[in-house]
Amino acid sequence: MLFSISPRNPVPLYQQIVEQVRAKILAGELPPGSQLPSIRELAKELTTSMITTKRAYLELEKEGLIITRPGLGTFVAGVRPELVTSLKQARVKEHLQAAIQEARRVGMQEQELRALLDELLGRGREPPG
Amino acid sequence: MLFSISPRNPVPLYQQIVEQVRAKILAGELPPGSQLPSIRELAKELTTSMITTKRAYLELEKEGLIITRPGLGTFVAGVRPELVTSLKQARVKEHLQAAIQEARRVGMQEQELRALLDELLGRGREPPG
């Protein structure tokens, strides 16, 4: 399943798990109905406790992305494609909105904000300098 | 001075204060040498404790943005303009980078990411719908 969490990351462990599982679901890597690792398995893989993985799954369940059946396991919920799209956009918008708010607070022009985005998107293809 | 913090915000109170003071300094609203409210004044204005405002100022001092002189007060440090510029950019980049990472994780194209930014920037001028 390939998840990775770090205790040095200030983000709580359960939150790190939530983000990674949610991303895979929204990306379509985990289709509706597919079984997630059991909270025991996942705890072992990540060297954490069952309670922590349980808490992560609980969050995702509240969001309607997964379904837990006692004795059976945890599965990806059947979410309508258009809802997936809007959830993906909502996730990304959250960060963009934060960037816009910060730009306004420090008195940065929209043009410069766009330039920064272009610069960051360019990285990884063009060498710097 | 007009700051506002909320206990309902999951971001720690001292962190909320740090963000707002930092933003005003980087925006140039608080020029070098100007005196900040005392930790007592600020605590009273925000209905919080001296220790919390002190902690906020401590963070800003570590960043080199303010200077505290015992018995005198706290003042905006003299930061070189080009450093201010790069700090502003760093703040905004942090959020943009998070947006890019999230976009990649959920399998969103760069083009769509740019479109979302345009949409959010448009808001506040054009009516929705």
Next chain:
DNA sequence: AGTACCGTGTATAATCTATATATACATTAT
């Protein structure tokens, strides 16, 4: 000069909340 005063930051110990854990219990299919 001297000294009392008032505003400033400093330091310590205690409380509260959220995060993370171990372990024992209940459910489901085979």
Next chain:
DNA sequence: ATAATGTATATATAGATTATACACGGTACT
């Protein structure tokens, strides 16, 4: 029955927040 799954309770730990007592630096008045 067994072996997998999720559930529940009590505990430990770290971070955030607070109250309160202390020390420093100007200022004004004698």
